[in-house]
Amino acid sequence: MVSVVPVAGPYEPKALQHPKKPLLRRPTVAGAIRKSNDADLSDELLSTPTKRARVTFNPTVEEKVMETYSAKGKSVEAIRAEVRRAIELHKNGESVEYDALKELFAPADKGDPSDYDEEDEEAAAIARVDLKTYLVVLTNNASLLKGCASLVRGVLTCDWVGRDTGFVKAYIQFLGHLASAQGSYVGLVLDMLVSYFHGVRISSGRLPGYPDVSRNQLSSRIHIALKHVLSVIPAAGAALSQILTSKFPFADESKNAHMTYINNLMYLLGYAPHLKSDIFALITDRLVKIDVQMQVDLDDLDDEVAAAIVHAMSLNSSANTDGGRSDESDIDSVTSGDGLDEDSKRIKEIQSNVEKMDAILDLLFATYKPYFLDPHSHEATEMFDTLLAHFQKIILPTYRSRHTQFLLFHFSQTADYLIDQFAGTCAQLAFDSSRPAVLRQSSAAYLASFVARGVHVQPHVVRTVFELIGSKLDEIRTENEVTCRGPNLRRYGTFYAMTQALLYIFCFRWRDLLIADDVFDEDDESTPFRGQDLHWVPNIKEILFRTIHSKLNPLKICSPPIVAEFAKIAKHLEFMQVYPLLETNKRVRLSQYSSAQGSGAIRDSGLSSSDESWHQLDAYFPFDPYQLPVSKKWVEGDYVQWRGIPGLNQDDDDTEDETEEKVDVDLESEDTATDNDDE
Structure with missing residues (x-):
């Protein structure tokens, strides 16, 4: 190692050199800053210790004058x-x-x-x-x-x-x-x-x-x-x-390209913390785009093929954990496609996107985690505000986002006040009449899905949200019922989205809507719920009855699988009987009440306006089971899985149950199938 030491004459230690400028002359501010910066550069490039003397000597350095x-x-x-x-x-x-x-x-x-x-x-x-x-x-x-x-x-x-x-x-x-x-x-x-x-x-x-x-x-x-x-x-x-x-790398670039770039962004945050919001917003924005495209591609595949991709990824992640191939090989893992047909190429591209999505989310969960080690700290509050801002500006307006929103789902459940803050934000957005209908409906879906699926969402929060939505439904119903001609998604989209939210919450969290004195053993299959006199929290039953039997007729507009599951559970618990109304609704044609082809609802369908489903809400709930194999570990302890009801599947002898069998997919079968795939 050679160190070049420029001097004006014979070598003297720096401390002994005679000053060439008057000692009383004050250095300029710019000069002081420049000297400070230059000193910092020397320290960083030479990796000197944090605590250092003003003059140090290295015996291995050759001094060349x-x-x-x-x-x-x-x-x-x-x-x-x-x-x-x-x-x-x-x-x-x-x-x-x-x-x-x-x-x-x-x-x-x-x-x-x-x-x-x-x-x-x-x-x-x-x-x-x-x-x-x-x-x-x-x-x-x-x-x-x-x-x-x-x-x-x-x-x-x-x-x-x-x-x-x-x-x-x-x-x-x-x-x-x-x-x-x-x-x-x-x-x-x-x-x-x-x-x-x-x-x-x-x-x-x-x-x-x-x-x-x-x-x-x-x-x-x-x-x-x-x-x-x-x-x-x-x-x-x-x-x-x-x-x-x-x-920022394009969406179709490799996982390695994305991870290298994002890791450098994380390094940048270490010395430019003022860019934190911008950098996290950028990553979230690009992640959502990958998320949507991945979900569209998976939906276009056969269910068996999509499940096989997720299963193969699970095996790969296990192999990497056990000392499999390193990340360096990812550079060459992009599909060459020379000997593959078009379908095989497409499947490999989809698998590459899923792996990319999984890796980025895993990194983001790990990056956000330190901020929430103490969820009541100023850092946690500030970071959650950043997450909420990204949710409102980036995630919420993006329909079909499938996994990005689980950052909010996980970190909001680290403290009760964060649960209240996220649920309150969703409710506020759902009730804000100044916002587009599609955003209000999406907000209602987020609220319902979060309350239904969050393990750490306490029963009192479930009841509060239920009553809050119910009071808003009463307001909308009172304002519109007199002039209502019939069910119309275009006119009353917010009403139907909120009703569907209540039905979904009821299906998952009906136990939390019972008075605490009602104690029963769900694991005892010999004592089914039928015939039990369950006591519900006041106004729960009344709210749903007024809503369901109003002239706006929400059971005709809400997603058929959700309506069918609610009808089945409500009947079994002797909470409410809606099958007669469902029979009547079979004779109602929604097209006669729709004044325009576009509904503004949460839909992504190519069906013609004559198809009844075009005039109904989509069964979109953002916190459906998490499927990415590597990053799913972050949310496993936060998630409510579907729980069957003892004795419910034994009710096959009533005419109402024949109606149930005509529903293509119900919540139980759909959710159970997805959860099994995750396992």
Whole structure:
């Protein structure tokens, strides 16, 4: 290791050198900041201990004294004059010397070192020292670089990250001075640094004539440079956010590309915490897009094929946990497709997207977790506010998002006040008449699914939400029942979405709607619920009765599988009998009440308006069983699985049950099938 120590004369320890400036002259603020930044750069690049002395000596370092700070080939004064002349001539329209100056920073030739003789190697060594001197001169003349964009681009594209520590330090100082002196180049500097977020090639640390640099060191140097630029130009954060967004990997790029980029974003947060909201919003936005496309692709496949993909991923994740292939192999795992038919290619692409989604979510769960170790801390409150903002702006408006929302599902259940906050937000959005109908209906679906599926949602919360929705339904019913001609999703979409929410909550959490004095043994199959005199919380039964039997006729609009399951459970518990109404509804044609083809409801169907299902709500509940095999561990303890009711499946002798059998899919069979697939 060689340390070059430039001095003005014979070597003296720094502490003994005589000052050349008056001792009483105060340093400028800019000078103090620059010295502080330069010191920080030295510390980070050389990896010195956190607590260090002002002067340290390393016995393994060879001290080499130079009489003046000059290059072997050219003096500093000669290079300074050359640079100034080239820039001035360029501004006057003569670019020969200017172009030669740019060429100095062209990427190094990575040819076979054995092709060089001693003279070539000596010339290359001189050129390397000269290049650093040129860089130092450009740094000191950064104010002259206005109008020299091509030269700046040339310097920014040089092979700097894999050179020796001295050159890297000089280069980072150049970036800081350039960004400070010429604000128009800040975007170019940031763009160059962020481009390395996609991954630094190991060949960048194998430059001829320089010591090898590891990939971790290369990545570290990128972040040291970016940290330095942000410290010099704090206002560069806004420009950096835009560049981070523009350079985020496309949805069809590999898992490795996404994980490399996102890991660099997480590293960036360590020294730029003010970008936390922007970075998490960016990741969430792109994750939702992958999530939606993945779900669309899975829905287009046969159920058996989709299940086989998830099962294969589970096996792969187990193999990796047991010491299977490393992440390095993911670079080459993108489907080549040379010997595959179109269906096989498509299945491999879908599996790649599922793996990508799974890996990103697993990383996000791990990243958010430290903030919620103490869910009552300021950090947890602040981070949950960030999650809620992303939910309202990104997740909620995106129909068919399947897994991203489980970040809210998991972390909101870390504390009772967070449960109240998330449920309250969903309720507020569902009741806000100023919002589009589709968002209000989606909010109602989130509220119902969260209350129904959250293990840590306490019974009093279930009752409060039930009563809150019920009172809102009474308001809507009172306002519209007089003029209502019949069921109409377009006119009363919010009413139907909230009714469906109540039906769904009842199916999963009816036990929490009972008065606490009612105690029974559900595990005893010999004592079915039929005939028991269950006592319900006041107003529960009355709310549903008024809603269901109103002129708005919600059981005709709500999703048939949910209606069928509610009818079955309500009858069995002797809570309510709705089968006669269902029989009557068979003769009701929804098309006669619909004034337009579009309903604005939560639907994604290609059916014609003459089809009854076009005028009915979709059975969309965002917290249906989680399917991603690696990241599912984060939510397993938060999730209410479907629980059957003893004696319910034995009621096959009534005419009402014949009606039930005509329903294609009910909640129990659908949910049980999904849960079994997860296992």
